[in-house]
Amino acid sequence: MAGLLATEGLTTGYGRIEVIHELSLGVPEGSVVALLGANGAGKTTTLRAIAGTLPVWRGGVYVDGARIDGRSAFEIAAMGLTLIPEGRGIFPGLTVDENLEIAANAARAGDGRLRDGRRRRVLQMFPRLEERIEQRAGTLSGGEQQMLALSRAFLATPRVLLLDEISMGLAPRVVEQLFESVSALRDEGLTIVLVEQYLTYALELADICYVLAKGKVVFAGEPAELRNSNTLASSYLGSA
Numbered sequence: 220m221a222g223l224l225a226t227e228g229l230t231t232g233y234g235r236i237e238v239i240h241e242l243s244l245g246v247p248e249g250s251v252v253a254l255l256g257a258n259g260a261g262k263t264t265t266l267r268a269i270a271g272t273l274p275v276w277r278g279g280v281y282v283d284g285a286r287i288d289g290r291s292a293f294e295i296a297a298m299g300l301t302l303i304p305e306g307r308g309i310f311p312g313l314t315v316d317e318n319l320e321i322a323a324n325a326a327r328a329g330d331g332r333l334r335d336g337r338r339r340r341v342l343q344m345f346p347r348l349e350e351r352i353e354q355r356a357g358t359l360s361g362g363e364q365q366m367l368a369l370s371r372a373f374l375a376t377p378r379v380l381l382l383d384e385i386s387m388g389l390a391p392r393v394v395e396q397l398f399e400s401v402s403a404l405r406d407e408g409l410t411i412v413l414v415e416q417y418l419t420y421a422l423e424l425a426d427i428c429y430v431l432a433k434g435k436v437v438f439a440g441e442p443a444e445l446r447n448s449n450t451l452a453s454s455y456l457g458s459a
């Protein structure tokens with residue numbers, strides 16, 4: 220299996236219904252991998268199985284070649300796989316500052332100076348958050364909450380960031396800003412797996428794309444190949 224993160228023959232589902240069938244994918248270190256596909260194709264389910272919030276039925280998930288499926292979601296997060304789920308994952312009742320503080324304290328890299336440096340970097344990347352540092356997170360706009368979720372994830376010094384439709388429910392202008400932030404995170408060397416409906420941004424950012432349909436990989440390759448493949452785009456991606 221290739222890459223920092225990989226799945227081999229990953230099979231899972233809900234109750235007795237198998238939703239993901241023998242899915243294999245590889246995520247090289249420092250790359251952005253996009254998981255694409257129509258609604259219900261199984262993108263979120265794949266991320267959940269990788270992150271350990273859904274049990275793997277058959278096959279495996281590997282980090283640096285070592286098998287990690289079967290471990291708890293907590294253990295997997297502690298190994299540096301950070302999932303930002305649809306719906307964000309911030310503490311709405313706490314201030315922006317407190318949200319960042321908690322993430323920094325939970326970081327794998329315990330070095331205080333490194334943490335302070337990362338925090339400064341985050342506030343440079345997201346100046347809007349600095350302006351709202353004492354504001355309760357629940358009172359931020361949707362886009363700002365998503366920026367806070369990304370900042371928290373960055374502070375947690377992940378090895379792989381798993382982003383599940385971070386653009387969900389946001390205005391196009393806000394989505395554009397958000398993708399600039401994701402691009403900045405990529406430039407920091409982060410490895411990112413991205414589930415996204417906004418095809419244009421996903422294809423711009425990604426090094427490798429996987430298109431899923433009915434829980435199977437129907438395309439794996441570079442964005443340029445996918446762009447040139449009209450049939451695939453129209454069959455599996457709808458009008459996104």
Ligand code: ATP
Pocket residue numbers: 233238256257258259260261262263264265
């Ligand atoms: P979307 O873009 O709509 O989120 P997706 O590609 O992420 O789509 P999944 O959410 O992974 O798709 O769903 C894959 C399949 O699993 C769908 O048929 C869906 O109905 C089913 N499914 C998802 N969540 C559950 C659940 N909690 N219980 C039962 N079935 C589910």
